[in-house]
Amino acid sequence: QKEVEQDPGPLSVPEGAIVSLNCTYSNSAFQYFMWYRQYSRKGPELLMYTYSSGNKEDGRFTAQVDKSSKYISLFIRDSQPSDSATYLCAMSPEYGNKLVFGAGTILRVKS
Amino acid sequence: DGGITQSPKYLFRKEGQNVTLSCEQNLNHDAMYWYRQDPGQGLRLIYYSQIVNDFQKGDIAEGYSVSREKKESFPLTVTSAQKNPTAFYLCASSQSGSVYNEQFFGPGTRLTVL
Numbered sequence: 001q002k003e004v005e006q007d008p009g010p011l012s013v014p015e016g017a018i019v020s021l022n023c024t025y026s027n028s029a030f031q032y033f034m035w036y037r038q039y040s041r042k043g044p045e046l047l048m049y050t051y052s053s054g055n056k057e058d059g060r061f062t063a064q065v066d067k068s069s070k071y072i073s074l075f076i077r078d079s080q081p082s083d084s085a086t087y088l089c090a091m092s093p094e095y096g097n098k099l100v101f102g103a104g105t106i107l108r109v110k111s
Numbered sequence: 112d113g114g115i116t117q118s119p120k121y122l123f124r125k126e127g128q129n130v131t132l133s134c135e136q137n138l139n140h141d142a143m144y145w146y147r148q149d150p151g152q153g154l155r156l157i158y159y160s161q162i163v164n165d166f167q168k169g170d171i172a173e174g175y176s177v178s179r180e181k182k183e184s185f186p187l188t189v190t191s192a193q194k195n196p197t198a199f200y201l202c203a204s205s206q207s208g209s210v211y212n213e214q215f216f217g218p219g220t221r222l223t224v225l
Contacts, residue, residue, distance in 0.1 A: 032210050
Protein backbone atom coordinates (compact mmCIF):
# COMPACT_ATOMS: atom_id res chain seq x y z
CA GLN A 1 0.00 0.00 0.00
CA LYS A 2 1.31 3.44 -0.92
CA GLU A 3 1.93 5.95 1.84
CA VAL A 4 -0.15 8.56 -0.03
CA GLU A 5 -3.08 7.61 -2.26
CA GLN A 6 -4.50 9.94 -4.88
CA ASP A 7 -7.01 9.13 -7.62
CA PRO A 8 -5.24 9.83 -10.95
CA GLY A 9 -8.47 10.79 -12.76
CA PRO A 10 -8.86 12.33 -15.24
CA LEU A 11 -11.55 14.48 -13.68
CA SER A 12 -13.54 16.42 -16.26
CA VAL A 13 -15.84 19.30 -15.20
CA PRO A 14 -17.64 22.20 -16.91
CA GLU A 15 -16.38 25.74 -16.47
CA GLY A 16 -17.72 27.31 -13.27
CA ALA A 17 -18.05 24.01 -11.38
CA ILE A 18 -16.71 23.42 -7.88
CA VAL A 19 -13.89 20.88 -7.98
CA SER A 20 -12.89 18.62 -5.12
CA LEU A 21 -9.50 16.90 -5.20
CA ASN A 22 -8.50 14.48 -2.46
CA CYS A 23 -5.66 12.46 -0.97
CA THR A 24 -5.57 9.88 1.78
CA TYR A 25 -2.48 8.89 3.71
CA SER A 26 -1.37 6.25 6.17
CA ASN A 27 1.44 7.92 8.15
CA SER A 28 -0.04 9.62 11.23
CA ALA A 29 3.24 11.56 11.69
CA PHE A 30 2.53 13.76 8.65
CA GLN A 31 2.13 17.40 9.71
CA TYR A 32 2.93 19.45 6.60
CA PHE A 33 0.49 19.20 3.70
CA MET A 34 0.91 20.80 0.30
CA TRP A 35 -0.82 21.00 -3.04
CA TYR A 36 1.20 21.50 -6.19
CA ARG A 37 -0.17 22.33 -9.64
CA GLN A 38 1.64 21.02 -12.71
CA TYR A 39 0.83 22.13 -16.23
CA SER A 40 1.63 19.76 -19.08
CA ARG A 41 5.38 19.34 -19.69
CA LYS A 42 6.25 21.81 -16.91
CA GLY A 43 7.58 21.55 -13.37
CA PRO A 44 5.13 21.64 -10.43
CA GLU A 45 4.46 24.91 -8.59
CA LEU A 46 3.28 25.24 -5.00
CA LEU A 47 -0.38 26.17 -4.76
CA MET A 48 -1.36 25.72 -1.11
CA TYR A 49 0.46 24.87 2.10
CA THR A 50 -1.12 23.79 5.41
CA TYR A 51 0.38 22.85 8.72
CA SER A 52 -1.52 20.28 10.83
CA SER A 53 -5.33 20.26 10.72
CA GLY A 54 -7.76 22.89 9.56
CA ASN A 55 -8.70 24.95 6.55
CA LYS A 56 -6.80 27.49 4.51
CA GLU A 57 -8.28 29.70 1.82
CA ASP A 58 -6.56 31.61 -0.98
CA GLY A 59 -8.82 33.18 -3.56
CA ARG A 60 -10.75 30.43 -5.35
CA PHE A 61 -8.74 27.70 -3.62
CA THR A 62 -9.41 26.10 -0.22
CA ALA A 63 -7.26 23.41 1.36
CA GLN A 64 -8.64 21.20 4.13
CA VAL A 65 -6.83 18.75 6.37
CA ASP A 66 -8.62 16.15 8.52
CA LYS A 67 -5.90 14.37 10.45
CA SER A 68 -8.36 12.14 12.32
CA SER A 69 -9.41 10.63 8.99
CA LYS A 70 -5.97 11.01 7.36
CA TYR A 71 -7.65 12.85 4.50
CA ILE A 72 -6.82 16.11 2.75
CA SER A 73 -8.78 18.02 0.13
CA LEU A 74 -8.34 20.88 -2.29
CA PHE A 75 -11.46 22.73 -3.43
CA ILE A 76 -11.50 24.98 -6.47
CA ARG A 77 -14.48 27.33 -6.81
CA ASP A 78 -15.64 28.79 -10.13
CA SER A 79 -13.24 26.54 -12.04
CA GLN A 80 -11.69 27.96 -15.20
CA PRO A 81 -10.16 26.28 -18.28
CA SER A 82 -6.81 27.67 -17.08
CA ASP A 83 -7.16 25.41 -14.00
CA SER A 84 -6.71 22.38 -16.28
CA ALA A 85 -3.56 20.72 -14.96
CA THR A 86 -2.33 17.87 -12.79
CA TYR A 87 -2.72 18.47 -9.05
CA LEU A 88 -0.27 16.73 -6.76
CA CYS A 89 -0.62 16.44 -3.01
CA ALA A 90 2.56 16.21 -0.93
CA MET A 91 3.19 15.78 2.76
CA SER A 92 5.90 15.34 5.39
CA PRO A 93 6.40 14.73 9.11
CA GLU A 94 7.17 17.60 11.49
CA TYR A 95 10.96 17.31 11.33
CA GLY A 96 11.28 15.62 7.99
CA ASN A 97 13.38 16.80 5.09
CA LYS A 98 11.64 14.82 2.38
CA LEU A 99 8.23 15.20 0.81
CA VAL A 100 6.03 12.22 -0.06
CA PHE A 101 3.97 12.89 -3.17
CA GLY A 102 0.68 11.46 -4.35
CA ALA A 103 0.37 10.22 -7.93
CA GLY A 104 -1.42 13.39 -9.05
CA THR A 105 -4.98 13.97 -10.35
CA ILE A 106 -5.47 15.20 -13.91
CA LEU A 107 -8.15 17.92 -14.02
CA ARG A 108 -9.82 19.11 -17.21
CA VAL A 109 -12.12 22.13 -17.11
CA LYS A 110 -14.23 22.41 -20.25
CA SER A 111 -15.40 25.80 -21.56
CA ASP B 112 15.24 36.49 -13.40
CA GLY B 113 15.70 34.05 -10.52
CA GLY B 114 14.90 30.44 -11.11
CA ILE B 115 15.95 26.92 -11.90
CA THR B 116 17.11 25.80 -15.32
CA GLN B 117 17.39 22.24 -16.55
CA SER B 118 19.00 21.10 -19.74
CA PRO B 119 18.44 19.59 -22.13
CA LYS B 120 14.65 19.60 -22.37
CA TYR B 121 14.63 16.31 -24.29
CA LEU B 122 17.36 13.68 -24.20
CA PHE B 123 17.69 10.43 -26.08
CA ARG B 124 20.09 7.72 -24.98
CA LYS B 125 21.07 4.36 -26.30
CA GLU B 126 21.05 1.44 -23.90
CA GLY B 127 24.36 1.06 -22.10
CA GLN B 128 25.25 4.76 -22.21
CA ASN B 129 25.61 7.09 -19.25
CA VAL B 130 24.00 10.51 -19.54
CA THR B 131 24.20 13.62 -17.37
CA LEU B 132 21.28 15.96 -16.76
CA SER B 133 22.07 19.53 -15.83
CA CYS B 134 20.39 21.55 -13.06
CA GLU B 135 21.37 25.12 -12.19
CA GLN B 136 19.72 27.57 -9.77
CA ASN B 137 20.36 31.25 -9.10
CA LEU B 138 18.07 31.51 -6.08
CA ASN B 139 20.97 31.15 -3.62
CA HIS B 140 19.23 28.08 -2.17
CA ASP B 141 21.17 25.65 0.00
CA ALA B 142 19.11 22.52 -0.75
CA MET B 143 18.62 20.83 -4.11
CA TYR B 144 16.68 17.73 -5.13
CA TRP B 145 16.24 15.33 -8.03
CA TYR B 146 12.92 13.62 -8.64
CA ARG B 147 11.72 11.15 -11.21
CA GLN B 148 8.13 11.30 -12.48
CA ASP B 149 6.44 8.35 -14.18
CA PRO B 150 2.80 8.21 -15.29
CA GLY B 151 0.52 7.31 -12.40
CA GLN B 152 3.32 7.33 -9.81
CA GLY B 153 3.81 10.94 -8.84
CA LEU B 154 7.27 12.23 -7.93
CA ARG B 155 9.87 9.92 -6.41
CA LEU B 156 13.02 11.28 -4.78
CA ILE B 157 16.32 10.14 -6.32
CA TYR B 158 18.93 12.21 -4.46
CA TYR B 159 18.99 15.38 -2.40
CA SER B 160 21.67 17.74 -1.14
CA GLN B 161 21.26 20.08 1.81
CA ILE B 162 24.64 21.77 1.43
CA VAL B 163 27.59 21.94 -0.94
CA ASN B 164 29.78 18.82 -1.05
CA ASP B 165 27.15 16.72 0.69
CA PHE B 166 24.24 14.66 -0.65
CA GLN B 167 22.01 11.77 0.43
CA LYS B 168 20.22 8.97 -1.36
CA GLY B 169 16.50 9.27 -1.79
CA ASP B 170 14.02 6.45 -2.29
CA ILE B 171 15.20 5.28 -5.73
CA ALA B 172 18.94 6.10 -5.94
CA GLU B 173 20.08 2.85 -7.57
CA GLY B 174 21.54 3.46 -11.03
CA TYR B 175 21.97 7.22 -10.46
CA SER B 176 24.81 9.41 -9.22
CA VAL B 177 25.11 13.10 -8.33
CA SER B 178 27.67 15.70 -7.33
CA ARG B 179 27.35 19.03 -5.53
CA GLU B 180 30.62 20.89 -6.05
CA LYS B 181 28.98 24.30 -6.37
CA LYS B 182 25.98 25.75 -4.54
CA GLU B 183 24.17 26.58 -7.76
CA SER B 184 24.69 23.26 -9.57
CA PHE B 185 23.46 19.72 -8.93
CA PRO B 186 23.98 17.47 -11.99
CA LEU B 187 22.43 14.01 -12.15
CA THR B 188 24.07 11.12 -14.02
CA VAL B 189 21.86 8.29 -15.19
CA THR B 190 24.13 5.28 -15.48
CA SER B 191 23.78 2.13 -17.54
CA ALA B 192 22.92 0.32 -14.29
CA GLN B 193 19.53 2.06 -14.18
CA LYS B 194 17.18 -0.61 -15.53
CA ASN B 195 14.33 1.59 -16.70
CA PRO B 196 15.58 5.16 -17.14
CA THR B 197 12.90 6.48 -19.51
CA ALA B 198 11.06 9.12 -17.45
CA PHE B 199 10.56 12.82 -16.78
CA TYR B 200 13.27 14.16 -14.44
CA LEU B 201 12.64 17.19 -12.25
CA CYS B 202 15.16 19.22 -10.30
CA ALA B 203 14.08 21.38 -7.36
CA SER B 204 15.66 23.69 -4.81
CA SER B 205 14.66 25.19 -1.47
CA GLN B 206 16.08 27.73 0.96
CA SER B 207 17.10 24.93 3.33
CA GLY B 208 16.49 21.22 3.62
CA SER B 209 13.53 21.60 5.97
CA VAL B 210 10.18 20.66 4.45
CA TYR B 211 8.51 23.90 5.55
CA ASN B 212 10.62 25.68 2.95
CA GLU B 213 8.93 25.75 -0.44
CA GLN B 214 10.55 23.64 -3.12
CA PHE B 215 10.86 25.40 -6.48
CA PHE B 216 10.96 23.15 -9.53
CA GLY B 217 12.70 23.44 -12.85
CA PRO B 218 10.96 22.74 -16.20
CA GLY B 219 12.19 19.13 -16.34
CA THR B 220 14.14 16.91 -18.72
CA ARG B 221 12.40 14.10 -20.57
CA LEU B 222 14.81 11.18 -21.02
CA THR B 223 14.05 8.45 -23.53
CA VAL B 224 16.14 5.31 -23.89
CA LEU B 225 16.15 3.93 -27.41
